[in-house]
Amino acid sequence: MPDDMTSGMAYLVDDDAAIRDALPWLLRSRGIACRAWASAEAFLADYRDEMSGCLILDLRMAGMTGSELFERLLERGCAMPVIFLTGHGDVPLAVNALKRGAFDFIEKPFNDNELADRVHEALQYEKNRRRQDGMKAAVLERLATLTERERQVMEHILAGKLNKVIADELSIAMRTVEVHRAHIFEKMGVRSAVELAQRLSLLGPPGSR
Numbered sequence: 001m002p003d004d005m006t007s008g009m010a011y012l013v014d015d016d017a018a019i020r021d022a023l024p025w026l027l028r029s030r031g032i033a034c035r036a037w038a039s040a041e042a043f044l045a046d047y048r049d050e051m052s053g054c055l056i057l058d059l060r061m062a063g064m065t066g067s068e069l070f071e072r073l074l075e076r077g078c079a080m081p082v083i084f085l086t087g088h089g090d091v092p093l094a095v096n097a098l099k100r101g102a103f104d105f106i107e108k109p110f111n112d113n114e115l116a117d118r119v120h121e122a123l124q125y126e127k128n129r130r131r132q133d134g135m136k137a138a139v140l141e142r143l144a145t146l147t148e149r150e151r152q153v154m155e156h157i158l159a160g161k162l163n164k165v166i167a168d169e170l171s172i173a174m175r176t177v178e179v180h181r182a183h184i185f186e187k188m189g190v191r192s193a194v195e196l197a198q199r200l201s202l203l204g205p206p207g208s209r
Contacts, residue, residue, distance in 0.1 A: 008033075008052060008053045008054070008123040008126060008127060009032075009033045009034065009035065009051075009052070009053035010024075010027050010032050010033065010034040010035075010053055010054055010055075010056055010119050010123070011034075011035055011036075011037070011043065011051070011053055011054070011055045011056065011080075012024060012034055012035070012036040012037070012056045013036075013037045013039070013040055013042075013043045013055065013056070013057050013058060013061075013066070013069065014036070014038075014056075014057075014058040014061070014085065015038055015039060015058065015061040015062055016058065017038070019058070019085070020036040020038065023036070023056070023115075024036055026112055026115070026116060027116060027119060030116040030119075030120070032116070032119055032120065032123070039061060039062070039063055039064070040057075040061055040063065040064035040065065040066065040068065040069035041063055041064050043069065044064070044069060044072060044073075047073070047076075047078075049076065049077070049078070051080070052080070052126060052130065053080060053123060053126060054080055054081045054082070054083060054103065054119060054122035054123055054125075054126055055073075055080050055081070055082045055083070056082075056083050056085060056119065057069060057070065057082055057083070057084050057085065058084075058085050058086075059084050059085065059086040059087075059090050059093055059094060059097070059105070060086070060087065060090060066084060066097075067093055067096075067097060070082055070084075070097060070100065070102065071100075074100065074101070079129065080126060081102075081103035081122040081123075081125050081126055082097070082101075082102045082103055083102070083103050083104045083105065083106060083115075083118055083119065083122055084097055084102055084104070084105035084106070085105070085106055085107075085108055085110065086105050086106070086107055086108065087107070087108050091107075103118075103122050103125065104118050104122070106118065132202070135202055136202050136203060139188075139199055139200065139202050139203060140203070142187055142188050142189060143188070143200075143203075145187045146184065146187055146188075149170075149180065150180050150183060150184050150187070152170060153166060153170070153177060153180040153181065153184060154184050154196070156169065156170070157181060157184070157193050157196065158193065158196065158197055158200070160193070163177045163178055163181065184196070
């Protein structure tokens with residue numbers, strides 16, 4: 001598997017040959033690996049869901065535009081941060097892209113240091129996002145091991161109820177609640193109700209899990 005499939009990398013899509021020559025050199029001089037494509041169509045043909053990094057995308061290109069490529073990637077569930085490069089007069093388009101979740105847009109001609117700094121920040125953002133996604137997946141995997149009854153008991157635990165109250169409300173013995181509590185903590189890899197709540201908070205509000 002190529003390195004760019006597993007680690008951060010800047011992907012540049014720009015139909016301006018001068019930009020494709022200069023920008024990868026600039027980024028590599030700042031320690032950022034970079035690959036370049038001359039068109040949105042060419043990038044889309046090579047795109048794989050496993051690709052990790054940030055996308056530097058020219059807003060206006062012949063054929064498929066940067067905006068159109070951005071929409072196509074969103075439809076595929078791509079969450080890579082996107083930095084748009086735009087000329088004067090493209091600001092309304094760029095603002096719309098930001099509203100759709102783009103990381104930033106930078107006007108041409110751009111300041112080298114400003115662009116390199118933003119690419120670094122985008123790569124760090126992507127790294128953090130993937131780590132969070134991995135942690136959520138691990139919690140969901142543990143959650144899937146709970147029985148229906150254990151889930152019921154867990155919701156009562158998260159509501160701060162004592163074992164006796166849980167037993168009364170679920171019409172089961174208190175000893176049974178204690179056993180369920182022990183199994184829940186073991187399966188979720190936690191030692192307390194506080195840790196359990198903290199772990200589940202990674203998944204967002206209760207209705208989302």
